[in-house]
Amino acid sequence: MISILLFVVAGGGGLSAEFATETACQAALEQMTEEARPNPSFGKCVPKGNVELSKPPARRPITAPASPPLTAGEWLQFFLAIQPCWNVDVGSEAADVNVTIRFNMTPDGMPLSSSITQVSATGGSDAAQRAAYDSGRRAILRCAVEGSGYSLPDEKYEHWEEVDVTFDPAEMRVR
Numbered sequence: 001m002i003s004i005l006l007f008v009v010a011g012g013g014g015l016s017a018e019f020a021t022e023t024a025c026q027a028a029l030e031q032m033t034e035e036a037r038p039n040p041s042f043g044k045c046v047p048k049g050n051v052e053l054s055k056p057p058a059r060r061p062i063t064a065p066a067s068p069p070l071t072a073g074e075w076l077q078f079f080l081a082i083q084p085c086w087n088v089d090v091g092s093e094a095a096d097v098n099v100t101i102r103f104n105m106t107p108d109g110m111p112l113s114s115s116i117t118q119v120s121a122t123g124g125s126d127a128a129q130r131a132a133y134d135s136g137r138r139a140i141l142r143c144a145v146e147g148s149g150y151s152l153p154d155e156k157y158e159h160w161e162e163v164d165v166t167f168d169p170a171e172m173r174v175r
Helices: 022-031 072-085 126-146 154-160 169-174
Strands: 002-010 044-053 098-104 117-122 162-167
Touching: 072 126, 072 162, 098 126, 117 126, 126 162
Parallel strands: none
Antiparallel strands: 002 044, 098 117, 098 162
16 A cells, blocks of 8 residues: 655646645646746645555556656646536536546647547535536536647647646635
């Protein structure tokens, strides 16, 4: 069992960007322009807590990537690009559900709708979890179409070909 402390950016409007160290979190914030920040309270790195992993996440086979990984700032701007299209009915049971969604993207930054799957969900009933997943799925697809794909570095495609996004309505309510 592995236990790690993750840091998240506070005031992020409901989407989380997690960092293994506070230094990495701060570096992501420093890379962002003021215009890219969603609100004035955005910009504090806070401990999320310990996360225990019983086994490493199942992903692609380990190979040496040909390009450098995305920076924390690039990931954060990607998450912020999805946020405006995410709508949660605060009066519904789905507003108490955290859902993580995995999907693949094409090299031009468009999500493959057939690849969008729910990785995990906590809180609420099965119906509420389905509603939260549907809301996140719509946000992913809608913002991609409105922006003609997500703006991510072409040369780092192997790092964002498959992504996980966590939608957290509690963060959205804290604004």
